[in-house]
Amino acid sequence: MTYCVGLYLRDGLVLLSDTRTNAGVDHVSCFGKMQVEEVPGERLLVLQTAGNLALTQAVWNRLQEGVRLDGRRQTLREVPNMFQAAQLVGQAVRDVYQADGPALSAQGVGFDLSLLLGGQIQGGPPRLYLVYAAGNFIEATPDTPFLQIGEVKYGKPILDRNVQFDTSLPDGVKLALISMDGTLRSNLTVGMPVDLLTYRTDSFAVALRRRLGEDDAYFRTIREGWAAALRRAYQDLPAPDWGRSGGSAP
Amino acid sequence: MTYCVGLYLRDGLVLLSDTRTNAGVDHVSCFGKMQVEEVPGERLLVLQTAGNLALTQAVWNRLQEGVRLDGRRQTLREVPNMFQAAQLVGQAVRDVYQADGPALSAQGVGFDLSLLLGGQIQGGPPRLYLVYAAGNFIEATPDTPFLQIGEVKYGKPILDRNVQFDTSLPDGVKLALISMDGTLRSNLTVGMPVDLLTYRTDSFAVALRRRLGEDDAYFRTIREGWAAALRRAYQDLPAPDWGRSGGSAP
Numbered sequence: 060m061t062y063c064v065g066l067y068l069r070d071g072l073v074l075l076s077d078t079r080t081n082a083g084v085d086h087v088s089c090f091g092k093m094q095v096e097e098v099p100g101e102r103l104l105v106l107q108t109a110g111n112l113a114l115t116q117a118v119w120n121r122l123q124e125g126v127r128l129d130g131r132r133q134t135l136r137e138v139p140n141m142f143q144a145a146q147l148v149g150q151a152v153r154d155v156y157q158a159d160g161p162a163l164s165a166q167g168v169g170f171d172l173s174l175l176l177g178g179q180i181q182g183g184p185p186r187l188y189l190v191y192a193a194g195n196f197i198e199a200t201p202d203t204p205f206l207q208i209g210e211v212k213y214g215k216p217i218l219d220r221n222v223q224f225d226t227s228l229p230d231g232v233k234l235a236l237i238s239m240d241g242t243l244r245s246n247l248t249v250g251m252p253v254d255l256l257t258y259r260t261d262s263f264a265v266a267l268r269r270r271l272g273e274d275d276a277y278f279r280t281i282r283e284g285w286a287a288a289l290r291r292a293y294q295d296l297p298a299p300d301w302g303r304s305g306g307s308a309p
Numbered sequence: 310m311t312y313c314v315g316l317y318l319r320d321g322l323v324l325l326s327d328t329r330t331n332a333g334v335d336h337v338s339c340f341g342k343m344q345v346e347e348v349p350g351e352r353l354l355v356l357q358t359a360g361n362l363a364l365t366q367a368v369w370n371r372l373q374e375g376v377r378l379d380g381r382r383q384t385l386r387e388v389p390n391m392f393q394a395a396q397l398v399g400q401a402v403r404d405v406y407q408a409d410g411p412a413l414s415a416q417g418v419g420f421d422l423s424l425l426l427g428g429q430i431q432g433g434p435p436r437l438y439l440v441y442a443a444g445n446f447i448e449a450t451p452d453t454p455f456l457q458i459g460e461v462k463y464g465k466p467i468l469d470r471n472v473q474f475d476t477s478l479p480d481g482v483k484l485a486l487i488s489m490d491g492t493l494r495s496n497l498t499v500g501m502p503v504d505l506l507t508y509r510t511d512s513f514a515v516a517l518r519r520r521l522g523e524d525d526a527y528f529r530t531i532r533e534g535w536a537a538a539l540r541r542a543y544q545d546l547p548a549p550d551w552g553r554s555g556g557s558a559p
Contacts, residue, residue, distance in 0.1 A: 212462035212463050212495070213462050213463070213465060213466050214466075215463060215495050216463050216464075216466075216491035216492075216494060216495050217539065217543075219494055219495055220494070220536060220539060220540075221539065221540060221543060229548040229549055230543065230544070230548075232548075232549050233543050233546050233548070233549075234543060237543060241466035242466075244466060244469055244470070245462070245465050245466050245469055267549075267551065269551055277547075277549055277550060277551060280546070280547060281546055284545075284546045284547075285542065285543070285546065286470060288538075288541075288542035288545070288546070289467065289470060289471065289539075289542065290470075290471060291538075292535065292538035292539065292542060293467075293471060293480065293483050293484060293487060293535070294480070295534075295538065296483050296530070296531055296534050296535065296538070297527075297530060297534075298479040298480075298482075298483070299479055299482050299483075299517075299527055300527060301517065301519060301527060
């Protein structure tokens with residue numbers, strides 16, 4: 060399994076991916092799931108991937124080689140805007156489906172992958188897309204300023220409650236790490252280290268890119284601080300008082 | 310969908326179920342998913358159900374009528390101990406499968422249900438079981454003092470972090486309500502009101518049984534207090550400081 064999350068904020072993007080890949084429970088490896096295309100001062104694009112590793116690697120390799128869209132072969136370094144970048148990723152997914160889908164189907168294996176594409180190209184605003192296995196895609200908006208792929212449920216409530224378009228990048232980093240921490244604790248197939256990238260609107264360059272392992276002091280502070288805060292928070296909530304109002308006590 | 314959770318604590322049991330049932334998104338109804346068998350002073354058994362409503366109601370009806378186990382028809386009011394109560398529920402599930410499984414299968418509908426059975430019968434300790442669609446079951450232990458059925462993921466991290474066998478009943482109520490609240494927010498097919506029941510070890514009677522709706526003052530206190538505490542908690546965590554240690558700031 061995998062967990063990747065992208066926050067789409069007024070100030071920029073916060074992108075976080077785990078690195079665990081498994082085929083069964085006894086074949087567990089570490090693979091980066093975050094790929095970056097950067098032309099400093101002109102564009103920054105980040106692709107995060109979840110699903111069958113052979114498929115997601117095939118998509119990335121095709122994007123490196125160039126994918127035929129609108130009659131010509133293009134890469135993410137050439138497309139003129141983010142919408143066409145998302146179309147290009149979708150086309151790469153469809154090309155892989157055409158190449159590998161029938162053989163997978165013959166073995167009873169589903170065509171399982173999804174991707175997050177975030178970034179900005181000169182002339183347009185930052186955008187964040189979720190590309191499905193059918194090659195179609197949705198886009199984050201100020202109303203729904205985050206997208207997730209992979210094992211999305213454990214880490215969703217904290218984002219639902221707190222992520223807004225106006226959330227600052229440092230707060231976004233905290234919330235993404237808290238969301239990842241909850242997922243790491245609840246699903247063994249999501250694993251450390253995690254890859255973090257932040258992007259400031261109109262900078263056209265990576266703001267921060269960092270791999271965080273068990274030994275990262277800040278991630279440890281967040282994990283321990285959050286666990287302690289949750290413990291305090293539920294302990295500080297009042298005990299049920301129905302007993303006093305006529306019912307029986309718990 | 311459904312969310313039911315049961316906490317198995319030294320002091321007793323905390324059982325919580327939502328009441329929403331849906332067939333598609335335009336056929337949504339309210340059905341209790343918590344059934345109680347009580348012989349005051351002698352036994353208390355509580356069954357919580359998730360999955361296909363026709364199947365879970367069929368299981369409950371068979372349990373009311375009596376299910377043939379070990380050569381004779383028995384109900385939950387007669388079985389001599391909790392282990393045999395779990396066997397009886399499992400047998401009821403298998404009987405329903407035998408009666409309805411082939412017709413469902415012919416329509417391409419899965420045999421989808423699961424149940425929590427908690428309680429205590431004189432002569433034995435309290436026990437909490439999760440019964441699967443195949444009629445087999447697992448039991449909560451002090452190492453893993455909670456079980457969930459239905460839409461389990463959103464509300465699991467808070468339980469993973471905080472529920473221990475020594476957690477008090479009032480704290481257990483708080484944690485179960487927090488777990489339910491996160492699930493209610495993230496999945497529309499889990500809905501209010503919710504049914505809460507608590508049981509004190511060796512009491513052989515319900516301690517508290519209450520249906521909590523939007524207007525319940527205590528549940529509202531928990532929901533609002535928890536949301537505010539989470540907001541404060543992540544805001545109080547330190548901002549990322551990698552920038553100061555040589556990397557770039559987020």
